[in-house]
Amino acid sequence: MRLLKLVCVICVASTTFAADASPEQAKFFENEVRPLLAEKCYSCHGGDEQKGDLRLDSLATLLSGGESGAAIVPGKPEESLLIEAINYESLEMPPDEKLPDNQIAILTRWVAMGAPWPGANPNTPVRERELFDDEDRSWWAIQPVKPPSIPDPAPPFAQWPRNEIDCFIAESLTSQGLTPAPEADKLSLVRRLYLDVVGLPPTPEEVASFLNDTSLNAYESLVDRLLDSKGYGERAARAWLDLVRYADSDGYRADAYRPDAFRYRDYVIQSFNEDKPYDRFVQEQIAGDEMFPDSLEAQVALGYLRHWVYEWNIRDARTQWTTIIDDVTDTTADVFLGLGLQCAKCHNHKFDPLLQKDYLRLQAYFAPLMPREIDVAESDELADYQTKLQVWKDKTADIQAKIDAIEQPYRDKYRDIAIDRFPDDLKQIARKPPPERSPHEEQLAYLVQLQVQYEHDRLDSHISAKDKEKLIELRRELKEFDSIKPKRLPQAMVVTDVSAVAPETVMPKRKSEIIEPGVPSILDANPMPIDASPSSKTTGRRTALAKWITDPANPLSTRVMANRVWQSHFGRGLAENPSDFGRLGGQPSHPELLDWLSVELVNNGWSLKTLHRKVLLSATYRQSTEHPQFANFQQIDPANTYYWRRDTMRLSAEQIRDSLLSVTGELKDCVGGPGKLADSDCRTIYTRVMRNSPDELLDSFDLPQFFSSNSTRNTTTTPVQSLLMINSDRMLGYARRMAARVQSNSSDLKDQVQFAWQCVYGRTPTPDEIAGSLRFVDQLRAEVAADDVQTKDGLIETAKLPYRDGQSIKFDVNESALQLSVPAHQSFAVADFTIETFFQLRSIAKTGAVRTLVSNWNGSYQTSGWRLGVTGAGSRRKPQTLVLQMVGKKANAQLAEAAIFSDQHIQINTPYYASASFRLPRDGAPGTVTFYLKDLSNDDEPLQVAEIPHDLIGGFDNDLPLTLGSQSGKDVQTFDGLIDDVRFVAKALTVDEILQTVERELPGTIGYWQFETVPGVMRNSAQDQLNIVGRGSAIVNLSPDESALADFCHVLLNSNEFLYVH
């Protein structure tokens, strides 16, 4: 194999320097150079200390250098780091004070002379960092994978093995004086298999079906069935998505949603379910555009190269690009090669034979990357779309031209504003005609353009009121052509190369040294030959990399993936650090077994399912967690390194959430698509991964942060987690719904207990357990019945508003009915007032109908009152904006309607603070409504303030209740989404007084409803009256029987037997 040949780099301190210093040189060295080095450098870079891993007290160490590379290049002061450093050009040495010019001159001259060092022998090979020795070359992970011979298990285990895996395990057990545990019982096995392979607990029926299957291959057929089910891909994809740090948001401050990222997630699930050969899976993700240009699937796969975090307002685009490419390099080294290459980003690896140059060699494959959004459509679909689009464009050309005429000046202005924030060189690049840009400049221009786009996306908020009126009218005209406008094609985030010529990759601080793509030098120090891509639009570099990674003889990538398959079933790999096979991690516990698995993977056409099946069918996997000689063996092998038993393992965050949905019977069968919200009933893999606002339940059970590649999950136990489990409304909700399910199954309490037990634990309770459970339910029922704290009015299920603590109220226009109102009260008759709330909309009406936030009005123009809401998409006047709709008296004392629009655009699924501050005309000043709006998910979005005049003079007295989420007197709620704290103050608040500025008690507060446990979800925390009354199917009213059963279910869902699998 060309690629895998071990290369011995012979590097001899050679050529240009003269060790045999002439007498003059020797004198110069001894009188000038050595004393200078000793005085200024040795204290940090001598025998006692080697900062930056650098010693300057011998020629050899000067040449081999430290973390930043060789200190000198004899004869070439301009290329010598030492000379750069003393001139304070890159490093600044000595750090305290720059050397005087004459001393700089001495050292420069010395290097220019060829660095004569009397006594140093040029013929002795220098142990340079770039050199590899035998120990380096014997590193286990780079040895060729050889099919190991399968050991014959010695008696008494001759009968134990079920397949080859067990032969390896048996051999190592014997060597340690250990014996395997007996096979687990069928009950344990069925729960283990379901959770392990599909990530969900088995239903009672599924358990029964396995127990009743007495055929000899019952276990095998269950394994096959599970591997063939859709759940396999949904479970297996999770680990892969961890590795590639998949998320649906940008990360960083703005954390913008990536609406098209999900296609990659669906691609991964589908690939696992189809058992796509691993080599093809890798090739599609790294080089789908070059290798499979005709496959749409392979284009979507390139999303792998787009999951980096992105910060929307970085003006230092050069550094930003470097960070992006570094991230892609780090991730690729981790995911496919199991190499800690990121340690070699700034210096040669401290422990492994990996060079800084190797980092850059890998990075060079990605140097030409260019992000791109593509239409996910076959060519005929695309052509059809374009034809239709052209028709639409032609028919709307006039309107479009008018729109452009209004928008263009704003576009130009905000493009310039965005570009002018960048440093001069980037401004220039951004304004260059694209053909004149170098490939790298094109990449930088892309980053600048994203910030221009950010401004353009917000153009509407800059457009003057006069222009806005015209625009809205034109857009309405345009909308009339919607019926002939083709539906936008699905988009995917992918990459390609910026051009067929790659931007240069250079050594930092050594800009003249151009790095060509290549594999780690210890495997092959030569640059990798790259075949030019046939399309000639790309460099072909990524194809070369993908082919190398998927070369069957690649010792790293094959072992890394085989190890991950093992890890997925045992919670740990045979090699302990699944993404770093470096020497620090030590040898794998069973090197031959790992090699055997690697060979199997390749020999079975890279089929992952086949390998999973092998592992699942092994006797090793089927062991019990218990062992007759437990105490004894625990002394010998406490960590179970040799697999003498099965480990009991806590479920992952996703398994916990999915199990909760499963046992409550709520789990919906979802099939991908855009990320669902956290409160959906879909499996967790289909929910949105927002990097800065993870779901709190998942977060508390160690959901990783998706900023860099994750190869293992933590398992922590904290009181914060326990509080969430035992006290949160969310967990109580699961318990109530599970109780309802259990009750609908049988009316007999004993049967109910038994059924709950089967759902949660996958087993029938023992008589003792039944008796204990019944006692508990009885006691609870008695306590609830006797207890007058139990809320008489029923409970509202609450949820959490993103970026806010505590509870909010969930309204659902389609499902449950919920009317929340505060009965009419004289204090509602206000003059000036402010209504404030926090909310997140799940949908807006397609018509002009308003989604009501808070109202004290019944919608009739004959009745005075007001409501705050969000207009529908079809609103003729102002779509999708905040509105304070009012009926009050005008100067002529007649009732009149005034609809005050804030003109602030409200986005779906975005948390906001919103308020309207109403002020009557006074002292000659006109009356105003001031809207305050703040996007809570992005702190960089300023608080938007809109002051709009009105002509009402008051008269908001009516005998209507104050209602949340619906209009007074109407039974149907019109809000869809979450409403958090609502405050109603009899005063026109200023910006310093609003809730978003400061949460503080305020005189004049009529109501402050926070939906918190204290003082109570429906209670007013401003005063001891004006509490909320709730009606509708969403209100929970439980009898003592139901409460007791729900409590019972709640305890089961908190218990370790539910949260662990054995």
Add this chain to the structure above:
Amino acid sequence: MFTNTINHIDIPRTRREFLARSGAGFGAVALAGLTPSDSLAASLPLENAQPSQQPHHKATAKRVIFLFMEGGPSHLDLFDPKPLLNKLAGQRIPDSFGEVITAMGEMKSPLLACKRQWAQHGEGGLWISDWLPHIAECADDLAVIRSCYANGINHSAGVCQMNTCSILSGRPSLGSWVSYGLGTENENLPAFVVMQDNIAQVVNGPRNWGAGFMPAVYQGTRLSEGSQPIPYLNVPEGFTQQRQLTKLDFLNQLNYRFAQTHPEQSELEARIASYELAFRMQADAPEAIDLSSESAETLELYGINDKKTSAYGRLCLLGRRLAERGVRFIQLYSGAGSKWDSHDNIEAKHADLCRGMDRPVAGLLKDLKRRGMLEDTLVVWGGEFGRTPMSEKGNGRDHNPSGFTMWMAGGGVKGGQAIGETDELGLHATVDRLHVHDLHASILHLMGIDNMQLTYKHKGRPERPTVNEGDFCDKLVTG
């Protein structure tokens, strides 16, 4: 030492006793003397056994109160006077100062004069502007570091770095490293607590106090005022304490049974204990944040009676109460949600924020001092960066990570001194430059931790709190 491999989390020796007691009913174990590390177990790989929780060297600080001025306060208007700035005001910055990339591209905007009155304070003669009259009274306790620099140009990267040492997300925060290295002193409260002066989200949100790749057990806990300081601390609405106890008792029975048949899994006991701890937190956390036992004089000292200063005053007083109760790392955000970020109208914005923070911070220093707590409590003040001498929008200043001021007090720090310098316009740190790495190394050093010796193995690689960089600034203690 810190890198040893003895796992201090396992509690196999006490299991039998422990389980025997667990059967006795909920609450009984609470008295059983579990150590905090028993109850807060993380299943760490053996190599990451929690360190021995002994300092590397003698600590002068037992705890840290980090006063985080989020958004970037202007060093030029608070602690680092620059006469040349007013002389050149209105002109472009001379080329000799070197170019920097600023967040809003203000490199060429005219220099903005500083309108402050400056005076020297205390025996050490520290320069402090008239925006901070109360802190000025504590001048001899402050070591003002004028030569800080950082890498983050914008808030997200800056706040991330000031918390984790890296501008890239995903690393554990300083408080997490401290919790990991030193453990907790209070069983019933988290070791690392974060509070903020208003409800806006701190830039980057909770990941600022996250544990990064370390187990969640080391992450900071956000504490808020009010009836529920920790999320879900209270028994749910409609539940009596008795009903809750009955449930927890039954849960304990189930868990006890399960743990008996899975003796190899020590986490199972940790989970039992975590419910006990949660239960105790319900009692202790509200007490810790209840200010009703504080004297009127103390409330006055922190400015709690004044509307302008009460928000941060309450935080500072809570900080002292948590410090007294053994919370090891306390972070108090002033201007949460980048309120210090004064791209325009810096006069009004900074005046207001300084007013809100000055008296509370001085109150904290004075209160700690008179209680004898300043000796071993390190107070750190600063933001993620400073501000530019160049103007923005005519009356504001842009972000400046290349030179800015932070100060430390107490915890063994020698007060009344200024360390380091910026150039004549305050753009770049020039003398005795201190990177964020050095600041963190110094904080850790004062707490008895050597930043290069504390390691956590992640993906098989040893990770250190300061990303393998940073040195202790010994001028902090020697002057």
